[in-house]
Amino acid sequence: MCGIVGLYHLTTPKPVDPARIERMCDAMVHRGPDGAGVWTAPGVGLGHRRLSIIDLAGSPQPMHSADGRAAIVFNGEIYNYRELRSELGALGARFHTQGDTEVILAAWQHWGVDCLSRLHGMFAFALYDLGQRSLLLARDRLGVKPLHYAPLSDGSLAFASELKGLLAHPLLRREIDPLAVEDYLAWGYVPxxxxxxxxxxxxxxxxxxxxRHGGGLPAPVRWWEPSFAERRRESAADLEAELVHHLREAVRSRMEAEVPLGAFLSGGVDSSSVVALMAEASNAPVSTCTIGFDVAALDETGHARAVAERYGTDHHARVVSPDDFGAIDQLAAMFDEPFADASALPTWRVCQLARETVTVALSGDGADEALAGYRRQRFHAHEDRLRRLVPQALRAPLFGTLGALYPKADWAPRPLRAKTTLLALSEGADAAYARALAITTPAQRDGLYSAEFRRLRGDYRAEQPLLDTMARAPARSALDRAQYADLTFWLPGDILTKVDRTSMAVSLEAREPLLDHRLVEFAARLPERLRVRGGQGKWLMKQAMRRYLPDDVLFRPKQGFVLPIADWFRGPLAPAARGIASSSVLGRTGWFDPARLAALAQAHIAGRSDHSRVLWQLLMLERSLAGLGIG
Known part of the structure; x- marks a missing residue:
């Protein structure tokens, strides 16, 4: 795992200062503490920070092709590089290293941009072809590895793995996009x-x-997307056997490393499945790590320990206090832009624990998106069946009126919180899923904004890009479109951003076997009844893993990495909640109505409502803006 940066002059190929590339690299030293390199030529400069995983001594970057006609900086891992190396060798390619980076160079020289479809793995890279004087910037299928870019006033394009790398360039403007604030308040991250x-x-x-020099900045080209447009017709037993094959291959391919390797283990279905398959493929005990909390309702260490004992892993567990809010500023700094998924904090802690013993850790991320494991997806599928029973002309007035009248009962048991369901039934399927995914509704956001910010935002609403994504999805049902949105919108923006930044902050490489693209493509073609059945998501996966895991792991309610932020804002963080309304950072932006923010905080502290997620968003926005030196 690494960090990459670069500059490319879009018009005149001006000289690139190597010292500038080096400063951009140094801003991301955490992504690659094992080495650094810079290469420049007229009109282009490439920089790299290296975390050594494969071919520890033999693959420094920037790397040149064997004939010297192409150069690359690469972040990620290509899991099928040995097979590609053999294929390319038969075509005449020559190699001087034992790693995967040189394989990408040879693949480009033989197949051009078509090489991307042959790469199995996670990656973001910049490849400069000296003969064509062209630069290829590419990102993997699911967005496991990040890549940011920005046109600059001198006619160059700057790019970097993280925003930190761009911020190290003096010509980068630090002007906030108000539409990004609207997006953030809706989703809790900037998509x-x-x-x-x-x-x-x-x-x-x-x-x-x-x-290409002189060609301007073109629009990005899509080279892969998940498709739900087809259905498999084989028996459940045959599909179950094929799923196990995909799971095994995905895990085994990600176990290659020349450094210590382990796994995150929460005791849930996904991480436990990964550990079980790692144990099957390994001759030595698998190294596993778990973070627990000293609050019983939040703690999963017992479930993780049971799986660790079942497979004889070298298990490492640490119990921490959930009152870990002293690290908020460090957390905000990891993401550069505002990020309010509160599970980032325990994710960072488990990465810290893993890094004490391993350099690579396999995670269970991705199965919920690919195989319909989220509660919201199951509800969505059920709601859409109900929606089809009642004509739209009747649904909208009936359920819309009931939803408007039904109280927002944050305090009530979950089955009695019917307001969201009633409103969802009054809407179309896609709009209902956008409501389920969002933290705030347009009306709630409007209540927080100042009149000036509403003017700046104009007619834009954060939900529209998601609705557009779902409308163009290659899909056959409402559940298909919801999963497509999760895989292409939610997953890269929230889940994968969280794991990348928190793991890279401690120089740990995280790998996601359940996001192997062949597994995702297989899952997208499964009949709905094999994804969701009897109130269970990931139905086929759970059936397939019964030979490996007990039912109390497979079928216990999903818990997730959660923090008691509602209690925090009524206890030790109550002053911070009250302070949001008078924050000098937020106040100078002029974006929000201070009286409304104060009322929001007071209603939460008094226990009348649960506004913890919005308060957390506002707090992380404040800390992020302060870290950017804005406000």
Whole structure:
């Protein structure tokens, strides 16, 4: 795992100062503490920070092709590089290293941009072809590895793995995009179609940019996307056997490393499945790590310990206090732009624990998106069946009126909180899923904003890009479209961003076997009844893993990495909640109505409502802006 940076002059190929590339690299030393390199030529400069995983001594970057006609900086891992190396060798390619980076160079020289479809793995890379004087920027299918870029006033394009690398360039503007604030308040993160800073862009998952001097900045080209347009027709037993094959191959391919390797283990279905398959493929005990909390309702260490004992792993567990809010500033700094998924804090802690014994850790991320494991997906599928029974002309007035009248009972047991369901039934399927995924509704956001910010935002609403994504999805049902949105919108923007930044902050490489693209493509073609059945998500996966795991692991309620932020804001963080309304950082932006923020905090502290997620968003926004030197 590494960090990459670079500069490319879009018009005149001006000289690139190597010292500037080096400063951009140094801003991301955490991504690659094992080495650094810079290469420049007229009109281009490439920089690299290295975390050595494979071919420890033999693959320094930037790397040149065997004939010297191409150079690359690469972040990630190509899991099928040995097979590609053999294929390319038969075509005449020559190799001087034992790693995967040189294979990408040879693949480009033989197949051009078509090489991307042959790469199995996680990656973001910049490849400069000296003969064509072109630069290829590419990102992996699911967006496991990040890549940011920004046109600068001197005619160059700057790019970097993290926003930190771009911020090290003096010509980067630090002007906030108000539409990104709207996005953030809706989702709790800034999705990949936008950045918190105007002019900065994120190369979307499964896309590439091919640049040539004098050619301007083209639109990114999509080279892969998941498709739910087809259905498999084999028996459940045959599909179960095929799923096990995909799971085994995905895990085994990600176990290659020349450094210590282990796994995160929560005791849930996904991480336990990964550990079980690692144990099956390994001759030595698997190293596993678990973070627990000293609050019983939040603690999963017992479940993780049971799986560790079942497979004889070298298990490491640490119990921490959930009152870990002293690390908020460090957490905000990891992400550069505001990020309010509170599970980032325990994710960072488990990465810290893992890094004490390993350099690579396999995670269980991705199965919920690919195989319909989220509660919201199951509810969505059920709601859509009900929706089809009642004509739209009747649904909208009936359920809309009931939903408007039903109280928002945050205090009530979950089955009695019917307001969201009633409103969802009154809407179309896609709009209902956007409501389920969002933290705040448009009306709630409007209540927080100042009149000036509403003017700046104009007609834009954060839900529209998600609705557009679902509308163009290659899909056959409402559940298909919801999963497509999760894989292409939610996953890269939230889950994979969280894991990348928290693992890289401690120089740990995280690998996601359950996001192997062949597994994702297989899952997308499964009949709905094999994804969701009898109130269970990931139905086929759970059936397939019964030979490995007990039912109390497979079928216990999903818990997740949660923090008691509602209690925090009624206890030790109550002053911080009250302080949001009078924050000098937020106050200078002029974006919010201070009286409304104060009322929001007071209602939460008094226990009348649960506004913890919005308060956490506002707090992380404040800390992020302060870290960017804005406000």
């Amino acid at each position: 990949d179609h936008r950045s918190i800073l105007k002019g900065v862009r994120k190369l979307a998952a499964g896309h590439y940019l091919l640049l």
